[in-house]
Amino acid sequence: EVQLVESGGGLVKPGGSLRLSCAVSGFTFNTYSMNWVRQAPGKGLEWVSSISSSNYIYYADSVKGRFTISRDNAKNSLYLQMNSLRVEDTAVYYCAKEFGMGAFDYWGQGTLVTVSS
Amino acid sequence: QSALTQPRSVSGSPGQSVTISCTGSSSDLRGYNYVSWYQQHPDKPPKLIIYDVSERPSGVPDRFSGSKSGNAASLTISGLQDEDEGDYYCCSYEGTFVFGTGTEVTVL
Numbered sequence: 001e002v003q004l005v006e007s008g009g010g011l012v013k014p015g016g017s018l019r020l021s022c023a024v025s026g027f028t029f030n031t032y033s034m035n036w037v038r039q040a041p042g043k044g045l046e047w048v049s050s051i052s053s054s055n056y057i058y059y060a061d062s063v064k065g066r067f068t069i070s071r072d073n074a075k076n077s078l079y080l081q082m083n084s085l086r087v088e089d090t091a092v093y094y095c096a097k098e099f100g101m102g103a104f105d106y107w108g109q110g111t112l113v114t115v116s117s
Numbered sequence: 118q119s120a121l122t123q124p125r126s127v128s129g130s131p132g133q134s135v136t137i138s139c140t141g142s143s144s145d146l147r148g149y150n151y152v153s154w155y156q157q158h159p160d161k162p163p164k165l166i167i168y169d170v171s172e173r174p175s176g177v178p179d180r181f182s183g184s185k186s187g188n189a190a191s192l193t194i195s196g197l198q199d200e201d202e203g204d205y206y207c208c209s210y211e212g213t214f215v216f217g218t219g220t221e222v223t224v225l
Contacts, residue, residue: 035214037163044120045155045163045206047214058213094162102151102210103168110162 002026002106004095009111016085016115022078022095022108030073033098036080038091039110046091049080050098063089085115121207121217128223129197137220139190139207151210152190154183158203167192199224 008020020036036048049059049069057069068081078095092110099105122140129135139152152170155163165174167183170190180195190209194201202224207217 037214037216044219045157045208045216047208047216050214060213099165100168102208102214103153103165104155104163104208105165105168105174107162107164 002097004097004106004108006093006095006108006111009093009113011114011116012085013117014085014087014115017081017083018085018113020080020082020093020095020111020113022080024076024078024095024097027097027106029071029076034071034078035096035098035104036069036078037094037096037104037107038089038113039094040088040091043091048093051078082113085113087115089113090115119215121209121215123205123207123217123220125218126221126223128225129194130225131197131199133197134193134195135197135222136194137192137205137207137222139192139209139217141188141209150185152183152185153208153210154181154192155206155208156201156203157206163206194222197224 003025005023033052035050038046038048051057051069066084070079092112094110095108096104097106127135150170154167156166157163166177166181170185171183182193184191205220209215
């Protein structure tokens with residue numbers, strides 16, 4: 001059974017940092033691209049970042065220069081280092097497994113990040 | 118990376134069909150076949166229901182269908198059922214991903 005479990009969310013002040021983790025199981029992690037997608041309270045989905053099996057990395061313009069995606073294939077884990085956090089980064093952050101070209105077939109339950117003073 | 122445009126809401130009675138449009142603005146859907154659709158129920162993660170414009174993952178009912186014409190993609194739900202109520206998002210992939218603005222489907 002495929003499982004993706006996010007952790008690391010919480011309350012942080014503007015300008016602060018957080019590191020999200022996503023532990024995965026049930027598939028060969030090192031052969032798939034992985035992504036972070038977020039959803040602000042009551043709002044729609046927003047793609048944040050992706051990392052391929054070969055470590056090609058892409059970011060949304062809204063987080064470029066502040067967020068860093070990484071993976072540890074030995075630990076079957078995906079990470080998102082978030083620096084210089086802003087109020088508008090407040091959201092549930094999902095990790096998602098990429099399927100084929102351009103789709104997400106498995107999602108975690110999400111972890112809530114709240115940026116507030 | 119502007120969001121794709123979807124209608125805010127659509128509704129239909131059980132058994133009817135509804136169609137949700139997804140239109141590119143600065144994102145051009147025209148030349149790409151990597152459009153996916155997601156269903157989301159309250160406080161749940163999204164669920165993939167269509168990929169590659171019109172393909173259904175295993176286990177997704179065939180009342181869900183997708184298509185694309187020019188710069189617009191569409192999701193049709195035929196034979197609407199109560200459990201289809203929720204939010205639906207399109208997504209385009211062009212090296213990076215862009216989601217649609219989301220559509221709330223209400224079953225009357």
